[in-house]
Amino acid sequence: MDLQQMDEFAKKIIFEAGSRIRQAFSYNLVIETKSGANDLVTNIDRETELFFIEQIKAFDPTHKILGEEGMGEKVETLDGVVWIIDPIDGTMNFVKQHRHFMISIGIFVNGVGKLGYIFDVMREDLFYGIAGQGAWYNDSPLRKLQAITMEEAVIGINSHWVAPNRHIHHEKVIDMIRKVRGTRSYGSAAMEIAFVVSGKLDAYVSMRLAPWDIAGGIIIAQEVGAIATNLHGGGFDFLHQDTFIIANPAIHRELLEKYIVPYE
Amino acid sequence: MDLQQMDEFAKKIIFEAGSRIRQAFSYNLVIETKSGANDLVTNIDRETELFFIEQIKAFDPTHKILGEEGMGEKVETLDGVVWIIDPIDGTMNFVKQHRHFMISIGIFVNGVGKLGYIFDVMREDLFYGIAGQGAWYNDSPLRKLQAITMEEAVIGINSHWVAPNRHIHHEKVIDMIRKVRGTRSYGSAAMEIAFVVSGKLDAYVSMRLAPWDIAGGIIIAQEVGAIATNLHGGGFDFLHQDTFIIANPAIHRELLEKYIVPYE
Numbered sequence: 001m002d003l004q005q006m007d008e009f010a011k012k013i014i015f016e017a018g019s020r021i022r023q024a025f026s027y028n029l030v031i032e033t034k035s036g037a038n039d040l041v042t043n044i045d046r047e048t049e050l051f052f053i054e055q056i057k058a059f060d061p062t063h064k065i066l067g068e069e070g071m072g073e074k075v076e077t078l079d080g081v082v083w084i085i086d087p088i089d090g091t092m093n094f095v096k097q098h099r100h101f102m103i104s105i106g107i108f109v110n111g112v113g114k115l116g117y118i119f120d121v122m123r124e125d126l127f128y129g130i131a132g133q134g135a136w137y138n139d140s141p142l143r144k145l146q147a148i149t150m151e152e153a154v155i156g157i158n159s160h161w162v163a164p165n166r167h168i169h170h171e172k173v174i175d176m177i178r179k180v181r182g183t184r185s186y187g188s189a190a191m192e193i194a195f196v197v198s199g200k201l202d203a204y205v206s207m208r209l210a211p212w213d214i215a216g217g218i219i220i221a222q223e224v225g226a227i228a229t230n231l232h233g234g235g236f237d238f239l240h241q242d243t244f245i246i247a248n249p250a251i252h253r254e255l256l257e258k259y260i261v262p263y264e
Numbered sequence: 265m266d267l268q269q270m271d272e273f274a275k276k277i278i279f280e281a282g283s284r285i286r287q288a289f290s291y292n293l294v295i296e297t298k299s300g301a302n303d304l305v306t307n308i309d310r311e312t313e314l315f316f317i318e319q320i321k322a323f324d325p326t327h328k329i330l331g332e333e334g335m336g337e338k339v340e341t342l343d344g345v346v347w348i349i350d351p352i353d354g355t356m357n358f359v360k361q362h363r364h365f366m367i368s369i370g371i372f373v374n375g376v377g378k379l380g381y382i383f384d385v386m387r388e389d390l391f392y393g394i395a396g397q398g399a400w401y402n403d404s405p406l407r408k409l410q411a412i413t414m415e416e417a418v419i420g421i422n423s424h425w426v427a428p429n430r431h432i433h434h435e436k437v438i439d440m441i442r443k444v445r446g447t448r449s450y451g452s453a454a455m456e457i458a459f460v461v462s463g464k465l466d467a468y469v470s471m472r473l474a475p476w477d478i479a480g481g482i483i484i485a486q487e488v489g490a491i492a493t494n495l496h497g498g499g500f501d502f503l504h505q506d507t508f509i510i511a512n513p514a515i516h517r518e519l520l521e522k523y524i525v526p527y528e
Binding site (some may be wrong): 061092096097098099123154158159160162163164174176178181182183184185186187195199200201 | 356360361362365411418421422423424426427428438441442445446447449450459463464465503524
């Protein structure tokens with residue numbers, strides 16, 4: 001497995017997909033609802049996933065692709081080389097804001113994360129990591145995350161989880177927002193994960209993420225020392241939906257023990 | 265009063281200030297706390313405000329300047345030409361993220377907003393408006409905001425206001441976040457206001473804004489039909505802190521009547 005070669009190929013198709021998406025803004029978007037009003041999907045989402053599938057299959061037909069739009073084959077194990085792809089993370093931002101949406105790709109070899117990419121399409125900003133070799137933001141190496149305190153932390157969390165909900169104790173979330181320096185919410189999991197691995201946020205939590213939302217980021221996370229788990233502190237399940245937290249290592253445990261506490 | 269000439273001058277010094285701020289990232293930031301840990305201010309904030317004061321006084325010494333850093337004279341009335349300036353709105357983003365901070369400038373003539381600017385320094389994106397002539401995002405005219413429903417709306421609101429607080433009925437905010445399509449929080453009032461006037465968000469609310477946070481945006485708002493008031497539906501007080509809401513005209517009244525309801 002030549003990681004160097006695969007890394008070059010992945011970057012090439014990510015930049016090309018980004019360029020195609022930016023061009024597509026000159027056409028009209030055809031917006032449909034997938035499973036409800038909050039789950040917008042566009043023709044560009046699907047075309048981008050198809051583009052990735054065609055390119056990857058031409059590169060190596062044995063590679064498997066698990067994509068958000070489900071246009072690849074059905075992936076039931078992480079045996080072999082598996083690309084986990086979100087062609088556009090942050091579809092609502094894409095449609096409404098024409099910014100703040102990401103291409104997210106994680107490449108796993110026999111279940112082990114090897115290459116991770118989060119690409120801010122409109123800024124042409126690439127966050128990426130190579131297992132055991134480090135992580136980069138464009139041409140600059142990303143540093144290991146420096147320890148911070150809760151009082152200094154800025155947390156990515158959606159306002160839904162501050163209200164009573166069936167997933168986590170919202171009154172503990174309220175304790176958290178009164179303790180930390182600030183909170184943010186951007187509407188793209190991949191963007192918030194990219195911000196955590198680059199120290200622009202100190203944690204991000206979500207109650208229901210799919211593998212393609214986090215696969216790219218989790219590989220970058222390892223290289224900078226960010227800790228990513230589900231809300232029970234265990235490994236994220238890469239073949240299903242799961243809860244998710246990624247945090248600066250100095251506050252991950254405190255967040256799970258005191259502030260982001262699931263029912264049951 | 266030659267608005268055209270003043271507009272050209274304002275853009276020139278905004279672009280120059282932006283360029284100086286981007287260059288300054290190569291130096292170390294000296295960060296102090298102004299009135300608490302959440303209120304960071306940097307030497308670049310102050311230098312930028314001084315730059316604006318010097319430039320404006322050289323342009324016309326009769327113009328007055330009301331700035332966040334308080335380095336201009338004391339402004340007690342809006343008589344004459346008054347520039348209301350936030351050299352860096354979103355200081356925490358500036359320090360931590362190196363993005364998502366704005367220069368915001370509103371120019372008032374005898375109390376009437378004439379020219380408004382919000383400049384995303386790192387993206388080099390300018391939102392601006394000229395009273396009676398229209399509003400633009402870089403070289404493109406901004407359209408009048410199209411009517412939307414609450415169910416389609418994306419609202420900028422900080423998670424603090426979803427928790428019990430002494431300003432507004434938080435249980436009504438919870439009703440709102442369950443009704444709308446989504447919420448966002450970016451940590452820069454000027455950025456969220458720029459997003460509302462360009463249709464990237466449908467409303468933004470805050471409990472405690474100062475004149476310099478909104479002066480630029482409120483002039484752009486008039487030109488696109490966004491409605492900006494305090495939370496009692498009245499005009500914002502430009503010489504003091506006040507509550508603030510800016511919204512798509514189709515939902516402004518509904519927001520104030522049902523969801524963003526101050527105590528007393």
